[in-house]
Amino acid sequence: MSIKVYVPRDSSALSLGAHDVAAAISAEAQARQQDIQLIRNGSRGMFWLEPMVEVETAQGRVAYGPVTPDDVASLFEADFLHGGKHPLSLGLTAEIAWLKKQERLTFARVGITDPVSLDDYIAHDGYRGLHNALKLSAAEIVKQVTDSGLRGRGGAAFPTGIKWNTVLNAPAEQKYIVCNADEGDSGTYSDRMIMEGDPYVLIEGMTIAGLAVGATQGYIYLRSEYPDALHILNEAIDHAYHAGYLGENILGSGHRFDLEVRRAAGAYVCGEETSLLESLEGKRGLVRFKPPLPAIEGLFGKPTVVNNVISLATVPIILDKGGEFYRDFGMGRSRGTLPIQLAGNLKQCGLVEKAFGITLRELLEDFGGGSASGKPIRAVQVGGPLGAYLPESQFDTPMDYEKFSEIWAVLGHGGVVAFDTSVDMAKMARYAFEFCAIESCGKCTPCRIGSTRGMEVMDKVMSGQNKDENIALVRDLSDTMLNGSLCALGGMTPFPVLSAINHFPEDFGLDKAQVAK
Amino acid sequence: MLDDQQVRIDGHINALRTLPGALLPILHAIQDDLGYVPESSYPTIAHALNLSIAEVHGVVTFYHHFRTQPVGKHILHICRAESCKAMGADALEAYAKKTLGIDYHQTTADGAITLEPIYCLGNCACSPSIAVDERVLGRVDEKRLNQIIAKAREAA
Ligand SMILES: Cc1cc2nc3c(=O)[nH]c(=O)nc-3n(C[C@H](O)[C@H](O)[C@H](O)COP(=O)(O)O)c2cc1C
Ligand code: SF4
Numbered sequence: 001m002s003i004k005v006y007v008p009r010d011s012s013a014l015s016l017g018a019h020d021v022a023a024a025i026s027a028e029a030q031a032r033q034q035d036i037q038l039i040r041n042g043s044r045g046m047f048w049l050e051p052m053v054e055v056e057t058a059q060g061r062v063a064y065g066p067v068t069p070d071d072v073a074s075l076f077e078a079d080f081l082h083g084g085k086h087p088l089s090l091g092l093t094a095e096i097a098w099l100k101k102q103e104r105l106t107f108a109r110v111g112i113t114d115p116v117s118l119d120d121y122i123a124h125d126g127y128r129g130l131h132n133a134l135k136l137s138a139a140e141i142v143k144q145v146t147d148s149g150l151r152g153r154g155g156a157a158f159p160t161g162i163k164w165n166t167v168l169n170a171p172a173e174q175k176y177i178v179c180n181a182d183e184g185d186s187g188t189y190s191d192r193m194i195m196e197g198d199p200y201v202l203i204e205g206m207t208i209a210g211l212a213v214g215a216t217q218g219y220i221y222l223r224s225e226y227p228d229a230l231h232i233l234n235e236a237i238d239h240a241y242h243a244g245y246l247g248e249n250i251l252g253s254g255h256r257f258d259l260e261v262r263r264a265a266g267a268y269v270c271g272e273e274t275s276l277l278e279s280l281e282g283k284r285g286l287v288r289f290k291p292p293l294p295a296i297e298g299l300f301g302k303p304t305v306v307n308n309v310i311s312l313a314t315v316p317i318i319l320d321k322g323g324e325f326y327r328d329f330g331m332g333r334s335r336g337t338l339p340i341q342l343a344g345n346l347k348q349c350g351l352v353e354k355a356f357g358i359t360l361r362e363l364l365e366d367f368g369g370g371s372a373s374g375k376p377i378r379a380v381q382v383g384g385p386l387g388a389y390l391p392e393s394q395f396d397t398p399m400d401y402e403k404f405s406e407i408w409a410v411l412g413h414g415g416v417v418a419f420d421t422s423v424d425m426a427k428m429a430r431y432a433f434e435f436c437a438i439e440s441c442g443k444c445t446p447c448r449i450g451s452t453r454g455m456e457v458m459d460k461v462m463s464g465q466n467k468d469e470n471i472a473l474v475r476d477l478s479d480t481m482l483n484g485s486l487c488a489l490g491g492m493t494p495f496p497v498l499s500a501i502n503h504f505p506e507d508f509g510l511d512k513a514q515v516a517k
Numbered sequence: 518m519l520d521d522q523q524v525r526i527d528g529h530i531n532a533l534r535t536l537p538g539a540l541l542p543i544l545h546a547i548q549d550d551l552g553y554v555p556e557s558s559y560p561t562i563a564h565a566l567n568l569s570i571a572e573v574h575g576v577v578t579f580y581h582h583f584r585t586q587p588v589g590k591h592i593l594h595i596c597r598a599e600s601c602k603a604m605g606a607d608a609l610e611a612y613a614k615k616t617l618g619i620d621y622h623q624t625t626a627d628g629a630i631t632l633e634p635i636y637c638l639g640n641c642a643c644s645p646s647i648a649v650d651e652r653v654l655g656r657v658d659e660k661r662l663n664q665i666i667a668k669a670r671e672a673a
Binding site: 014185427 | 545579580
C-alpha cells in the first residue's frame, strides 16, 4: 500500500513554498521508486512550522517542519516515510502541545482531511448535521442554533438564531442565504483557512441555514484576494452537486438549495452587510440605511440571512452534537469557541480555536511565544483595523465580548495583531484615518470628510504643531465620527485612534498625566 | 486587435448577462481576460444590463480591484495593513518604491512591473506579505523582494 504524505495547499503554506516542497517530494519518491500518495491538505494553523509535511504511520500522523525543498532528500534518507527521526521532526502531530491545548470544533477537520474530497469529509463526521437537520422542522433547526448561543463571528456578535428566526418568519416566495467571505480585517485569516481547508463544512452550514429559514439560493461573497479559496470552493460545490448534497432535491428530501460563489472586488466596506448586498446586486457598495434589516428586505429586496463564514461553518457541529454541547463551552454570554488568529510580531503565529475566556496574555505568551523580534510586546490590536489598541496592562482581559466592551475594545472577527516596542502609535493612529479615507463608501460626511481631516490633523500632531490644540481636534473629530456615521467604518475608526492616544500618549508627545483626565 | 477585443467582451457579456446581479461577474470576466476593463466596453455592458453608461462607470471606479488602463506584465502588490506593518511593511514598501523607481499605481519603464498597495492578503501569520499577480508570498525581506522582482522581470 502506498504511504500517505500530506503537504498543505493552504495559501499561507504556499506563500512559504509548499508547492515546491510537494514537487520535490514527488520527484524524490519517484527517483527512489517509493510508492507514496501525496495529499494536499489544509493547514493545521501552525504557520511558523509551514510548510509542514505529515506522514501517516502505524502510530498516527507524524510531522516535519518547516520543510524546504533542500530538506527533502535528507528526509527520505532519514526514512521519514516510516516516521524516521530528522532534525525537522515534530513527533506525532496530535501530540504537539500547541494543537493539543485547543478546542477545535469549527476547525475539527482543517489540516486533517483532503479539502476537496467529499468522501474524506464524510469519513470525518461531515454531513451529520445536515442529516439531523433533515429530520427536524425549520423552527426546530433554528431552536438548536439559538440554544447554542452562537453569536455572529463577523464582528457584530449578533445572536445567529435570532437573525434566522426573523428570516424564517418573514413570508416571501424567495429568500437567500448570503455568506460574508469578504474577510477584510488585517490579522484575520480564519475564513480563508476554512474555505481552503474544509469547504464542505461551509457548504453544509449554508445548506442547513437554507432549510432553517426556507431559502433555496445561497451566495458566497468572496474577496478577490482569495483566488485559491475560489478554486477550492468551486470544486467542492461541484462535487456536492454531483453527490446530491446541493441542488433541487437534497438527498432526496424534496428540499432545494443552490449555491454559487461571487467574487468581490477589493472594497473593505463591502464586508458591511448592506454594502455587500448592494455589491451582489451589481451596484456600487454604498451602505444602506437600516431599517429595513436585511433579514426582512435583503438581497434583491427579499428576506436574507447574512452570516460570516465562521458562523455558518459552526452550524454543522451544532446540528450534529446539539445546541447544548456547543453552549457548554465559553464564558458569560460568549458561548462556544472562537477561532483566534495570531498575527503580526509574534514568534508563533497561527490559528488557535479556544473556548471564550482565554486571556490575551495566554494567547500572546503561551501560544504566540512572545514577539518574533525578541523585543517586548508593546501594543496589540484586537478585532481588525477598527479595533482598539491594547497596552500591556490590559493583556489579562479574557476573550469575551462583554469583557472587551468594558475596556472599550472589541473582539471583532478574532484577529490579534501584536506590535513590539519599535511601533510608533501616532503613525498607527494616522494610518487608521488613512485606511478609513481610502475605504469610505462616501455616503456620510463624518466618515468621508472626517477621515481625511483626521489624517491632516495627525500630520500636524506628528510634526509637533500646536500639539494640544490638534489632539483636541482629533478627539472632536473622533466624537463626530463615533456618533454621526452610518456604519462602523466611520463609526469605529475612533477606536484605534483614541485607544492609541489614551494608552500611548508619549508617542503623541503628550505626558500620561495630561491624558488621564 | 481592437475588434478582437470587442468580440471577447461581447462573449463575456453574453455568457453572463442573465445572472442576477450580473455586472460584477461581467467586469471580472473582462478584466481576467484582458487585464483591465476598457472604457470602450461601457456602452455594450450598459446596453446589455439596461443601465446607464454613468452607472457602469460608477461601479467600475468604486472598486479598487478594477482597472481601466492596461498595466505592466506583472502586478506587485505590497500589503500595507497592520499585521504587515508590525513586521516592517513600511520599510519594505519604501524599498520596493526605491528599487523599482516608481510610486504606487505606476509601471516600470520596461513595462514589467506595476506597483500597487493592498490591504490584507489574509497571510497575516507570515507577515510581511506581498503578492505577484495572484501568488501570495510571505515573510518577504529585501533580499527576497529582489529575487522576486528579478524573476518577474525574467518572465516579463
Ligand atoms: C466596514 C465593515 C466591514 C465588515 N467586514 C466584514 C467582513 O469582512 N466579514 C464579515 O463577516 N463581517 C463583516 N462586517 C460585519 C457585517 O456587517 C455583518 O455584521 C456580518 O456579516 C454578519 O454576520 P455574522 O452575524 O455571522 O457575524 C463588517 C462590518 C463593517 C461595518
Ligand atoms: S461610515 Fe463611511 S463607510 Fe459607513 S456609510 Fe458612512 S461613509 Fe459609508
